[in-house]
Amino acid sequence: MKRTLLVFLALGGAWVAYTQNPQGKQAPAQAKAPAPFNLIKIADDLYVIDGGGAGNVAVYITNEGVIMVDDKYEQHFDEIMANVKKVTNQPIKYILSTHYHADHSGGNTRFSSIAEIISTRNAHDGIVQHKQSNAPNDMIPARVTFTQETDLFLGGKEVRAKYYGRGHTNGDAFVYFPALKVLHTGDMFTSASPLIDYPGGGSLLEWPQTLDKAMKDLDFDTVIPGHGPVSKKADLLTYRNNADKMRTRVQTLIRQGKSQDDVAKVMTAEYNWQPGSLNMQWSLPGMMTELR
Amino acid sequence: MSRTLFVRLSAGVIALGCAWIAYTQAPAPQGKQQAKQPNNTISKVAEDLYVIIGDGGNSTVYVTNEGVILVDDKFEYDGQDIVDKVKSVTNQPIKYVLNTHLHGDHTGSNERFLPTAEIIATKNARDNMVKNKAPGLMRVVFTDETDIFLGGKEVRMKYYGRGHTNGDAVVYFPALRILASGDIGANNGPNVDYANGGSMKEWGATLDGVLKLDFDTVIPGHGPVSKRQYLIDYRDVATKLPATVSSMMRQGKSKDDIAKVFMANGGLWVNPNVVNKLDQIMAELKN
Numbered sequence: 001m002k003r004t005l006l007v008f009l010a011l012g013g014a015w016v017a018y019t020q021n022p023q024g025k026q027a028p029a030q031a032k033a034p035a036p037f038n039l040i041k042i043a044d045d046l047y048v049i050d051g052g053g054a055g056n057v058a059v060y061i062t063n064e065g066v067i068m069v070d071d072k073y074e075q076h077f078d079e080i081m082a083n084v085k086k087v088t089n090q091p092i093k094y095i096l097s098t099h100y101h102a103d104h105s106g107g108n109t110r111f112s113s114i115a116e117i118i119s120t121r122n123a124h125d126g127i128v129q130h131k132q133s134n135a136p137n138d139m140i141p142a143r144v145t146f147t148q149e150t151d152l153f154l155g156g157k158e159v160r161a162k163y164y165g166r167g168h169t170n171g172d173a174f175v176y177f178p179a180l181k182v183l184h185t186g187d188m189f190t191s192a193s194p195l196i197d198y199p200g201g202g203s204l205l206e207w208p209q210t211l212d213k214a215m216k217d218l219d220f221d222t223v224i225p226g227h228g229p230v231s232k233k234a235d236l237l238t239y240r241n242n243a244d245k246m247r248t249r250v251q252t253l254i255r256q257g258k259s260q261d262d263v264a265k266v267m268t269a270e271y272n273w274q275p276g277s278l279n280m281q282w283s284l285p286g287m288m289t290e291l292r
Numbered sequence: 293m294s295r296t297l298f299v300r301l302s303a304g305v306i307a308l309g310c311a312w313i314a315y316t317q318a319p320a321p322q323g324k325q326q327a328k329q330p331n332n333t334i335s336k337v338a339e340d341l342y343v344i345i346g347d348g349g350n351s352t353v354y355v356t357n358e359g360v361i362l363v364d365d366k367f368e369y370d371g372q373d374i375v376d377k378v379k380s381v382t383n384q385p386i387k388y389v390l391n392t393h394l395h396g397d398h399t400g401s402n403e404r405f406l407p408t409a410e411i412i413a414t415k416n417a418r419d420n421m422v423k424n425k426a427p428g429l430m431r432v433v434f435t436d437e438t439d440i441f442l443g444g445k446e447v448r449m450k451y452y453g454r455g456h457t458n459g460d461a462v463v464y465f466p467a468l469r470i471l472a473s474g475d476i477g478a479n480n481g482p483n484v485d486y487a488n489g490g491s492m493k494e495w496g497a498t499l500d501g502v503l504k505l506d507f508d509t510v511i512p513g514h515g516p517v518s519k520r521q522y523l524i525d526y527r528d529v530a531t532k533l534p535a536t537v538s539s540m541m542r543q544g545k546s547k548d549d550i551a552k553v554f555m556a557n558g559g560l561w562v563n564p565n566v567v568n569k570l571d572q573i574m575a576e577l578k579n
Contacts, residue, residue, distance in 0.1 A: 116410055118432070121439055141441065144410070148436040151415055153429065 039083045040230060043180050045157075048224055049083045052076045055104035055226050058184050059084055060177060062155025065093030068115070069175045069184045069224075071107025074136065080107065094118065094152055096161045097142060098186025098226060099172045100126030100200065102135040109140050117142040118150055120163050122171025122201060131200045133281075162217070165210040168194070168226075170201025174214050183220040189236050191228025193271045194243045195279055198286025204247050205290055211240040246271065251291040260288050330373035332366070334380060337509065337517055338468045340445075344377050346370075348397030349513045352472045353378055354465060356443025359387030362409075363463045363472045364398040364513075371401035388412065388440055390449050391430065392474025392513060393460045394420040394488060402428025412438060414451050416459030420488045452501030455530075456482075456513075458489025460498070464505050471507040477523050479515025482530060486572045493576055496531030503527060538577045550574065 034053035041047055049057040054072035057080060066084060071077075084092060097105045097119035105127065108117055119142035126132065127141040144150075152159045160176040168187040175184040187195065188211060196202040215236065223231045249270070253263050264284055267273035273280055332346030334353070344351040348366035351374060360378055365371065378386060391399050391413035399421070402411055411430035418433045420426075432438075440447045448464040455476035463472040475483065476498060484490040503523060510518045533554070540550050551570055 116432075121437070124439075124441065143441050144412070144432065145439045145441070146434045146437065148434075149415070150432065150434045150438060153418075153431050153433075 037079050037083060039086060042182060042222060042224070042230060046177060046180055046182060047083075047087055048230060049080060052079065053103070054106070055098070055101075055187070056184070056224055056228075058175065058224055059087065060157070060159060061088045061090055062157045063090070064155035066090050067094045067096065067152055067154060067157075067159050068092055069096050070098055070104040070186070070226075071095050071111050071117075073103055073106040074109045075106075077107055077110040093154060094159075096152070096159065096173065096175050097123055098175065098184065099123050099169045100141075101132055101169075101187070101197075102139060104186065104226070105141075106136065106139060108142070109136075109138060112140045112143070116144060118144045118146065118152075118161065120171040120173050121145040121147050122163075122169070123173070124171075126169060126171055126200050132197070133199070134278075162214070164213040164217070165206050166201060166203040167196075167207040167210045168202050169197045170203075172210070174218070176218050176220065178219075180222070181220045182222045182224065183214070183218055183236075184224040185214070185226060185236065187226035188214075189223060189225045189231075189239050191225060193246060193273070193279070194283075196283040196286060198282055198290070200282075202282075202286070203290060204243070204250070204283070204287055208240050208244040208247070211236065211243070215240070247291065250287050254288060254291050260284060263288065328367070328369045330366075330370045332370065332373050332377060334377040336381075337511065338470060341465060341468055341470060342377075342381055343511050343517060344374060345516070348400060349392070349395070349475065349478075350472070350511055350515075352463065352511050353381065354445065354447060355382045355384055356445045357384070358443035360384050361388045361390065361440060361442060361445075361447050362386050362405075363390045363511075364392055364474070365389055365401035365405060367397055367400035368403070369400075371404035374401060385409075387442060388447075390440075390447070390461070390463050391417060392463065392472065393417050393457050394424070394426060395457075395475070395485075396426065398474070398513070399426065399428055402430065406430075412440075412449065414459040414461050416451075416489060417457070417461070418459075420457060420459060424488075450502075450505075453494055453498035454489060454491035455484075455495040455498045456490050457485045458491070462502050462505070464507065466506075468509075469507045470509045470511065471502070471505060471523070472511040473502065473513060473523060475513035476502070477510060477526055478513035479518075482533070484569055484573060484576075486569070486576070491576065492530075492534050492537075492573045496527055496534070499523065499527035499530055534573075534577050537573065541574060541578060547571075547574065 035051045037051035039047055039049055045061040047059040052072055055070045057072060058069035060067040092115045095111055095115050095117045100123040124141040124145045127139045149162045158178055161173045163173055172186050172188050194207055196204045221233055223236050225231060330347055332344050334342050334344045337343050340355040342353040347370050349364045351366055352363035354361040365374055386409050389405050389409050389411045394417045410432055412432045413430050415433040415435050418430055421429055437450045446466055449461050451461050460474050460476045462474060482492060484492050508520055510523050537550055
């Protein structure tokens with residue numbers, strides 16, 4: 001019980017940190033300094049680079065090069081390179097992007113000249129069409145895109161990137177490491193409540209269904225969330241159920257005739273969605289329409 | 293029948309015959325070729341788009357200001373000639389090689405290009421190459437669609453279902469309305485590779501999918517650059533032929549009768565390969 005409470009508090013803390021330090025070009029002035037960089041070992045050949053207030057980077061080492069998942073903001077290039085060098089001399093050959101937001105794909109600006117970047121077609125289009133209002137103007141999209149699945153084979157190892165449907169955006173890829181039974185979910189699972197980027201094609205209604213498809217299709221034990229601590233499959237299921245509960249809660253309010261302001265107050269009280277936060281900007285108006 | 297027509301038809305038959313011989317001898321296993329000399333020509337199809345015709349499958353060359361996207365790379369002994377032919381039209385390096393399917397007359401130079409280019413194929417094509425212990429395995433595969441964005445240009449590679457194999461991709465150049473069909477549109481017949489998941493039954497439906505793309509020009513896997521109508525006709529035959537065979541089998545017709553119908557009604561596909569595969573085709577269409 002104590003342990004559960006601690007985890008709950010820790011998640012809550014991370015959530016507050018996340019929601020206050022979201023996917024913008026710059027952290028809001030009142031926010032704390034971005035978290036320091038941490039290199040977390042998951043397996044002999046798989047690491048997570050956490051920190052910078054940006055998405056979790058996965059580093060998969062093969063004897064023909066490194067496959068990375070996401071590349072944080074542009075300004076994190078040197079930190080990422082330094083952390084990769086701590087565990088391998090192999091060059092970064094591929095970057096699989098989970099989605100188009102600047103805190104996950106901003107590094108493309110630097111990495112695109114040294115690595116092949118691959119994302120969903122919709123993530124590519126999201127960058128080209130500059131759908132993220134607070135993203136830098138010079139973001140570089142992937143040159144290679146896919147719609148349903150792409151697999152990478154390097155140094156005798158395989159990595160699978162899959163699209164299962166809408167959620168955080170309309171182009172979220174899950175990246176699966178079959179040999180390790182590890183899944184990187186991108187922002188379809190974080191230590192915060194769901195941030196639905198409706199301008200970027202997101203959907204709270206479809207979010208749980210998308211997670212259901214991923215959980216049904218893939219055999220994994222360990223989950224690297226888009227933000228927050230490395231977790232287990234059971235945690236992803238809990239997150240899925242909480243997303244569905246949030247959907248039900250909001251849908252009930254809307255169907256009771258509550259206004260957007262009323263719903264906003266509930267979201268602040270129950271989900272810590274702060275006034276002016278990205279949740280309020282990107283998610284609330286879209287939810288009012290989608291869940292009507 | 294007028295004499296002129298007879299002569300023309302005879303010439304046509306002889307030409308087709310030569311094409312069969314060339315084709316049936318062409319996809320010989322790699323390694324048995326002793327220092328074969330490449331014999332290819334490059335010609336312009338549209339602005340920035342060229343085709344290299346000669347040995348093996350047709351190669352398509354799309355030039356951008358950030359590099360060249362190449363579709364299929366013929367036999368191993370054609371690698372240097374492909375590079376030379378590309379150099380004759382641009383100084384840009386070959387950055388991507390898109391394989392329409394696994395066969396060695398389309399993937400033969402993969403090993404040469406792997407260190408310097410990204411090679412992309414369908415997952416099934418790669419799985420077949422692994423199964424066949426074929427050289428030149430690509431690092432990147434896709435299942436439904438992959439798009440390449442290079443130098444402000446876009447190339448779309450799509451899988452629509454079984455046909456020649458179970459991993460045939462078509463490559464579409466939207467800005468030019470051109471399609472490189474691979475061998476589901478090859479002019480040398482419905483060469484169903486059953487060992488690699490091909491299907492006579494599904495070939496027509498696969499081409500139905502392909503024809504949803506908006507293109508005017510077709511670069512087939514083998515044969516001359518053609519118009520859209522060529523692929524429509526091909527689809528019609530691919531749809532009609534299995535239905536005819538199924539119906540004849542239900543009527544208890546003999547294999548010889550079916551072979552004759554195949555030869556007579558095969559349209560584009562009067563090809564000994566088909567008859568050689570008739571047992572397999574009949575086995576598939578019985579179900």
